[in-house]
Amino acid sequence: MKKTIRDIDVSGKHLFVRVDYNVPMNTELKIVDDTRITATLPTINYLIEHGAKVILCSHLGRPKGVDNKMSLRPVLARLSKLLDKPISFAEDILDKSTKEMVNKMQDGDVLMLENVRFYDGEEANDPKFVKALASLADVFVLEAFGTAHRKHASTYGIASVIPAVAGFLVEQELKMYDKILNNPDHPYVAILGGAKVSDKLPVIENLLDKVDTILIGGGMSYTFIKAIGGNVGTSILDNSKLELAKEILDKAKEKGVKVILPIDNIGAKDFSEDAETKLFNSGFFADDYQGMDIGPKTIKAFKKVIKKAKTIVWNGPLGVYEYEKFKRGTNKIAKYVAKSKAISVIGGGDSVAAVQSLGYGKKITHLSTGGGASLMLLQGKKLPCVELIEDM
Numbered sequence: 001m002k003k004t005i006r007d008i009d010v011s012g013k014h015l016f017v018r019v020d021y022n023v024p025m026n027t028e029l030k031i032v033d034d035t036r037i038t039a040t041l042p043t044i045n046y047l048i049e050h051g052a053k054v055i056l057c058s059h060l061g062r063p064k065g066v067d068n069k070m071s072l073r074p075v076l077a078r079l080s081k082l083l084d085k086p087i088s089f090a091e092d093i094l095d096k097s098t099k100e101m102v103n104k105m106q107d108g109d110v111l112m113l114e115n116v117r118f119y120d121g122e123e124a125n126d127p128k129f130v131k132a133l134a135s136l137a138d139v140f141v142l143e144a145f146g147t148a149h150r151k152h153a154s155t156y157g158i159a160s161v162i163p164a165v166a167g168f169l170v171e172q173e174l175k176m177y178d179k180i181l182n183n184p185d186h187p188y189v190a191i192l193g194g195a196k197v198s199d200k201l202p203v204i205e206n207l208l209d210k211v212d213t214i215l216i217g218g219g220m221s222y223t224f225i226k227a228i229g230g231n232v233g234t235s236i237l238d239n240s241k242l243e244l245a246k247e248i249l250d251k252a253k254e255k256g257v258k259v260i261l262p263i264d265n266i267g268a269k270d271f272s273e274d275a276e277t278k279l280f281n282s283g284f285f286a287d288d289y290q291g292m293d294i295g296p297k298t299i300k301a302f303k304k305v306i307k308k309a310k311t312i313v314w315n316g317p318l319g320v321y322e323y324e325k326f327k328r329g330t331n332k333i334a335k336y337v338a339k340s341k342a343i344s345v346i347g348g349g350d351s352v353a354a355v356q357s358l359g360y361g362k363k364i365t366h367l368s369t370g371g372g373a374s375l376m377l378l379q380g381k382k383l384p385c386v387e388l389i390e391d392m
Contacts, residue, residue, distance in 0.1 A: 002174060002389040004166045005043065005141055011051035012107055016137035017043065017167065018154050020144035020369065021058035021075045029074050035356075037079055039369060043143050043167035044083065044110065051107035055137055056087075057154050058144070059117040066118045076112050087112050093119065094132055102136050116154045123152055130157035143167030146370035148383040159388040166389055169369065174386065176366040177377045180345050185310035186212055191302070191333065193218030194316025194348065197238045197245065199375060203315070204248055204259075206380035213258045213309075215302050217294045217318030217329060221262050221282075224249065230283025233267065235291040260305065264295030266319070266326065273323045293319030294329035302333055309342040315374060317350035330354045338363040347374030 005015075019040045024032050031037075047054050056079075061070040073089065080087045088111040090098040101111060116122045121129025130153045134140075140159050142148060147155050148170065158164075166174070180188075188211040192200050197220035204214060216224060222235040227245040252259045262282040267289035268275035279295055280286070294302075306312065318333055320326040331354055337344050338360035346352055347368035355361055368374045373383055 001178075001392050002166045002171070002386060003392055004168065004171050005046060007392065008139065008163075008165055010047055010139070012053070013139055014053045014055060014102060014105065014137040015047060015139050015141050016055050016057060016133065016158060016162070017047070017141040018144045018147065018158075019056055019058045020146040021056075021072060021079075022060050022146070023075060025074060029069065031074055031078055034078055034082075036369065037075065037082065039169050040143050040167070041082060043141070043169060046168070047141075048083075048085075048108045048110065053102075053105040053107060054110045055102065056110065056112045057116050057133070058113075059122070059147070059154075060115045061117070063115060063117055070115055070117075072112060072115050079112070083110070085110065090114060094129075099136065119153075121153055123150075125151050125153045125157045127157075129153045130161060133158045134161040137162060140164040141167050142170050142385055142389065144370075145170050145173040145368070145373050147373075148370065148385045149373040149376045151384050155385045156388065159385050164385075164389045166386070170386070172366070173368060173370065173373075176345050176368075177374065179343070180311055180313050181210065181377065181380075184210060185343060187309050188311040189213045189215065189305055189309040189313075189342075191215045191217070191306075191312065191314040191318075191337070192316055193220065193318040193330070193351070195219035195236055197223040197241050200316065201241060201244055201248060202379040203375065205251075206378060207313075208248075208252055208255050208257050211257060211313075213260065213305050214252070215260050215305060217262055217298070217302075217333075218316050219291075219320075220316070222291055224259075224261050225283050228261075228283075231285050231287070232283070232291060233285030233287055233289045235267075235285065260301060262291075262294050263297040263301055265291040265298070266293040266295055266329075268292045268326075271320070273325055275325075277325070292323075293326040299329055299332045303336045306333070306336045306340055306342075309340060312337055312340065312342045312344040313378070314344070314346045314351050315348045315371070315378065317348075317354065321350040321354065327354070331358060334358055334360055347371055347378075
């Protein structure tokens with residue numbers, strides 16, 4: 001495993017803690033879900049209690065330059081309340097006043113930097129910007145699992161320059177993915193959904209040597225259904241991946257891995273909430289209909305497999321989750337996973353949202369905080385920023 005904050009002496013040191021406070025806010029700039037903030041509290045409290053000088057860095061949204069609507073000030077207010085202590089705020093990371101604030105910090109103080117994506121140097125991993133960030137601290141702490149796959153200045157860049165360790169949130173993520181990828185209990189079931197089949201094909205290829213059954217739903221399923229000769233109407237489809245999808249199905253059969261595609265689907269003529277719907281057997285869509293959700297027979301088949309599982313990994317919704325009308329498949333599967341006795345790991349925004357909205361969050365072994373990072377691990381790849389952290 002990787003070295004964490006508990007493995008070093010943090011007292012009196014400036015720690016640059018990269019968190020992921022990319023939280024949802026309403027039009028009044030009020031935070032509607034502070035899960036990503038509360039998830040970092042154990043790490044921040046540990047550092048405060050052990051006399052560290054904590055410098056928090058995060059992005060919020062995708063601003064093009066400075067944008068007050070994406071300022072971290074609302075996050076600062078929420079975190080200050082949660083910690084029950086004042087937090088200083090650096091409005092301009094590159095201004096000399098920020099360095100002065102850092103130099104004046106006392107042991108146990110917390111300073112938050114403004115949205116790091118206000119600066120072009122962040123996503124470009126600009127060496128000058130990296131140097132400016134690194135000059136603020138003695139140690140880098142990765143506590144943003146959701147950005148660990150990106151080679152940005154505040155993650156990969158700074159971790160390349162100063163000593164790097166993991167925070168408790170990232171430590172837990174790595175432990176869970178190590179468990180399900182390298183030492184899973186069987187029967188092992190993977191549930192894969194979402195729209196982009198190109199994201200999931202490498203995942204399936206990597207999991208073929210690990211899992212017993214793969215359940216496929218969502219937009220990606222129509223490429224597989226088409227690959228075996230089915231008619232998918234106007235459903236989302238990646239024609240460039242048809243041959244590869246067929247090869248993967250053949251490979252799964254050779255390895256004894258059962259791949260279950262949808263048996264039936266809810267179809268609609270239009271991609272909208274109030275579209276006219278009709279139930280189709282999978283592969284037998286009317287030419288002017290597109291798949292929007294898995295059907296009742298599919299839900300029943302998936303439930304049967306989930307009930308027997310001892311390990312479950314799930315990434316991606318099984319229908320057009322942004323519309324209430326087409327959430328049923330995803331919500332039903334969320335319920336079955338929550339009720340199962342399996343070790344369960346769920347990654348991807350919509351999958352996690354489904355579980356939390358139904359109140360099943362505490363019944364899942366691990367809700368991952370990083371969709372892109374979890375996909376990279378499931379594909380058998382390394383996370384660039386994590387690789388820079390020294391092994392224990």
